[in-house]
Amino acid sequence: MKPSLLIWDWNGTLLDDVALCNQCLNDLLAGHGYAQRYDAAAYKEIFGFPIQDYYVRAGFDFSRHPYEELAEIYMAQYLPAAEGCGLCPGAREALEWAKESGIRQVILSASQLPILRRQVEERSLSGFFDELLGQSDIYARGKKETGLSYLKESGIDPASAMLVGDTLHDFEVARAMGTGCVLCAAGHQSRARLEAAGVPVIGTLNELPACLEQL
Known part of the structure; x- marks a missing residue:
């Protein structure tokens, strides 16, 4: 059954920034004197939300390097490099x-709204979307609240909507909103982690139309 609304995650679902984020993490670790480094497979096993918890899993000590400081440095590297994604x-x-x-x-993104808007416009995608729902800061804390507010204000029946994402957090957001969910294993988390959610998991977005037709 085709949904009446698709709620897309951005990073790792539509925007192919996984390798860049992996590199930014390793550079951030190296720049602060940590020994840990993560290859692509290992990165997909530790990435998640809240971002603070992900940083702890990566090995950062916030008593030495506060999260807000790390996030600012990360974004200073990520943003200009993301133009090439x-x-x-x-x-x-x-x-x-x-x-x-x-x-x-x-x-529906954990990204700051001005950043999201610019990244979408740079790729000539604005015409596909009725709304871009982002955050007010760079710390990626409020995706559930943003999504719930949108559904309430728009009057859309959550049961007729489908969220497409690439992380378990996207599944949690969909569950909180009462929408369906399809996860894509080409993003920031491994297929094995995504399959634990018990919702359809596709390998790439090429599989999405057929997946939705079968639901």
Whole structure:
């Protein structure tokens, strides 16, 4: 059954920034004197939300290096480099399919709204979305609240909506909102971790149309 609304995550779902985020983490660790380094597979096993908890799993000691300081340094490296990130495999095709199918689309992101808006515009994607739902700061704390507020204000039946994301946090957000959820294993967390949520997991967004048709 096709949903009436697709709620897209951005980073790692539509924007292919996984390798960059992995590199930024390793550079942040090195720059602060930590010995830990993570390859792509290991990165996908530790990444998650809240971001503070992810930083602790990565090895940071906030008594030595406060989270806010680390986040500022991380973003100073990430933002200019992210201009070179493309879209995840099948992303544009999935967006076009949804648009042609008459499905309303929004992005719900942990990113700061001005950053999200710029990244979407740089990739000529604005025409696909009715709304861009981002955060007021860089600390990625309020995705559930943002999504719930949007559904309440828009009057959309959560049961008719589907969230597409790449992390267990996206599943938690979908559950809190009362929407369906499909997770994509091409992003920031491993397929094994995503499958623990008990919702459909696809390999790339190329598989999304068929997945939604079968639900």
